[in-house]
Amino acid sequence: MEFQIQKETAATVVAVIGRMDAVTAPEYEKKLAGMMDEGEKNFIIDFGKLDYISSAGLRALLMTGKRVKSLGGLMLLANIGGAVKDVFAISGFGTIFPMHDTVQSALGAAEE
Amino acid sequence: MPEERIRVDAKLDRLEEIVGFVEDCADRFRLEDSRKFGLNIAVEEAVVNICSYAYPDTEGMLDVACRVTDESLVIELSDSGIPFNILTLPDPETDAAIEDREIGGLGGYFIRQFSDAVSYTRRDGMNVLTLLFRRGASIELP
Numbered sequence: 001m002e003f004q005i006q007k008e009t010a011a012t013v014v015a016v017i018g019r020m021d022a023v024t025a026p027e028y029e030k031k032l033a034g035m036m037d038e039g040e041k042n043f044i045i046d047f048g049k050l051d052y053i054s055s056a057g058l059r060a061l062l063m064t065g066k067r068v069k070s071l072g073g074l075m076l077l078a079n080i081g082g083a084v085k086d087v088f089a090i091s092g093f094g095t096i097f098p099m100h101d102t103v104q105s106a107l108g109a110a111e112e
Numbered sequence: 113m114p115e116e117r118i119r120v121d122a123k124l125d126r127l128e129e130i131v132g133f134v135e136d137c138a139d140r141f142r143l144e145d146s147r148k149f150g151l152n153i154a155v156e157e158a159v160v161n162i163c164s165y166a167y168p169d170t171e172g173m174l175d176v177a178c179r180v181t182d183e184s185l186v187i188e189l190s191d192s193g194i195p196f197n198i199l200t201l202p203d204p205e206t207d208a209a210i211e212d213r214e215i216g217g218l219g220g221y222f223i224r225q226f227s228d229a230v231s232y233t234r235r236d237g238m239n240v241l242t243l244l245f246r247r248g249a250s251i252e253l254p
């Protein structure tokens with residue numbers, strides 16, 4: 001799993017690249033926790049280059065999402081496609097987090 | 113019926129090896145690429161639960177067997193841990209809001225959703241979870 005991080009005015013855009021499985025999901029939690037410790041609370045998670053997600057990945061999203069919410073921040077998901085989108089649909093996670101087709105659209109929503 | 117099997121430590125750091133083995137079997141079976149994703153998920157969820165619940169405080173082995181027939185690909189995961197049937201866990205509430213959403217519970221649900229048939233039996237002191245996949249089948253989206 002790799003990350004590309006871009007700080008924008010309204011939020012930090014975190015592109016997650018590769019696989020979010022039981023082995024790699026803790027890396028995601030750690031990355032987001034580190035940024036929250038440094039004061040960031042608004043995130044756009046770009047899943048355009050995410051190839052795979054399992055329940056461990058969803059659990060990591062949920063854990064960080066709950067912490068973001070407790071900080072009064074926001075976490076938007078962008079660019080979810082293909083089989084990863086099916087996992088969101090089947091798990092019901094598509095209704096837990098606001099989902100945007102593009103990072104641009106998510107940034108627009110974050111600025112409001 | 114051709115069968116291939118591997119025996120590995122029931123540890124998460126063997127997950128990649130297990131998934132690789134199963135995907136090679138799926139290639140020989142000519143499972144559609146679109147379904148390999150679900151196969152990967154079902155196998156991962158099964159392995160994660162065996163590591164956590166069959167061997168909560170101990171280390172043990174996990175046997176993975178693949179059987180390919182004309183009609184189906186059968187993956188059998190056996191462990192000698194404590195009796196544990198992931199299929200008895202209740203489905204999660206997939207329409208709950210983020211505040212109410214429980215951590216966990218999705219593993220067994222995903223196994224059922226992404227395989228065409230699944231069964232559990234306790235045999236000779238082992239937990240045996242059997243996943244079956246057919247070509248041409250597709251998962252149902254809500």
